[in-house]
Amino acid sequence: ILTANPDALIGIDEEGGSVTRLESVSGSTLAGAAQLGLVDDLAATEATGAELARRVRAIGGNVVLGPVADVNTDPRNPVIGVRSFGGDER
Numbered sequence: 001i002l003t004a005n006p007d008a009l010i011g012i013d014e015e016g017g018s019v020t021r022l023e024s025v026s027g028s029t030l031a032g033a034a035q036l037g038l039v040d041d042l043a044a045t046e047a048t049g050a051e052l053a054r055r056v057r058a059i060g061g062n063v064v065l066g067p068v069a070d071v072n073t074d075p076r077n078p079v080i081g082v083r084s085f086g087g088d089e090r
Contacts, residue, residue: 011063016052018082019066022059033070037085 012021017032030052036045056064072084 009063010061011065012056012059012061013065014052014056014061015064015066015083016048022055032082033085034082 013019014021015032016028016030017035018028019032020028020030023029030048031039031044036048052064056062070080070084071089072080072087073089075087
């Protein structure tokens with residue numbers, strides 16, 4: 001029997017919104033960064049982050065590899081887009 005190292009990092013790129021691995025078939029049921037930035041509600045953002053963490057822990061993960069501070073400073077950038085909370089660094 002193999003036993004996993006309890007210190008191992010088990011990560012997943014799970015951001016909610018358009019970037020999801022856990023709900024890739026149906027699409028994420030969690031709001032993404034752009035939606036949360038538009039709403040501008042800290043409690044909603046914290047609740048979404050807590051739920052995302054709960055879901056990742058439920059599958060045995062302990063690291064979420066998603067951006068937490070992307071700023072969409074150039075709307076022509078095809079990479080960040082809706083993965084950012086907005087275009088203002090404040």
